């Protein structure tokens with residue numbers, strides 16, 4: 384990601400904001416314990432961060448998307464000068480080995496053995512699932528059609544939730560995507576889904592503890608795709624239903640990963656199916672922080688303040704809102720953020736989108 388390519392001392396704000404839901408987000412929060420421990424973690428992580436850039440020379444040496452994430456260290460430059468030669472575009476869906484096998488595009492003998500994901504847990508407890516209102520470059524229906532061999536029109540996926548819902552209470556027209564002990568995921572006024580408290584949650588409550596669906600080194604060496612290829616059909620389907628900021632990567636599957644991953648530690652990122660539904664609010668406004676616990680192999684999400692019944696539970700993706708549009712495709716509208724006029728948003732959108740469409744996808 385971009386942060387790896389930036390100097391800690393000169394570009395710390397950019398470094399921080401371009402990391403997905405990084406732990407540093409929490410270092411500014413009120414909890415003294417959390418502040419101290421995560422700040423230390425962050426400094427260790429930041430000092431060990433390796434800058435990345437794409438290595439197109441190696442792109443042709445591998446046959447799958449993993450080739451796109453080759454490591455090339457170039458300490459301190461922070462910039463990638465070589466364009467990425469994408470093997471997979473939005474119009475040419477990248478298929479995993481299993482999908483290729485199922486769709487008969489390669490012989491089973493050519494499929495590499497999926498790597499073993501340490502203690503990987505599969506998703507449980509999602510009581511229903513919907514296509515999300517966020518962008519999906521390759522729709523779940525297309526994916527399922529490829530996987531099952533069924534024509535797309537025979538596959539039923541319930542309707543997306545309304546993106547402009549203003550109520551914070553569940554209603555028959557806005558059924559929850561899933562329910563946990565403390566919150567339900569349903570349509571959010573922020574867009575797509577969000578997590579809403581089912582009852583009053585007092586500060587300091589562990590709202591969610593979740594095992595990762597994916598846990599892999601996030602260092603540009605293609606580990607994500609190796610793990611993704613090893614997912615079961617059911618897990619891959621759940622992954623593909625997550626939100627995606629399509630402009631963050633040419634590859635639709637990688638775009639979902641980048642939109643939803645959480646930083647776990649200095650080297651690894653993880654994907655959590657339930658926590659992926661937490662929307663962002665800036666630090667002063669967010670209600671929940673998170674911490675990866677290696678011992679229990681879970682990410683713990685804890686309330687930083689009292690959360691009212693029906694209130695949306697938010698985490699902070701980045702300290703500064705400056706790069707939220709670039710990294711996640713939205714402008715923050717929380718009370719801590721300056722209000723942007725429609726004109727300013729349009730200008731920033733076109734500036735960022737032309738940058739994203741022209742530059743190498745060097746964010747990792």
Ligand SMILES: C[S@@+](CC[C@H](N)C(=O)[O-])C[C@H]1O[C@@H](n2cnc3c(N)ncnc32)[C@H](O)[C@@H]1O
Nearest residue numbers: 573574575576626643659660661662663711713
């Ligand atoms: C990790 S997902 C969060 C859950 C997502 N809303 C969903 O439907 O699954 C990140 C995406 O959610 C949306 N999002 C998150 N926070 C937002 C906010 N404060 N305002 C608008 N959209 C937001 C953006 O589309 C972003 O790319």
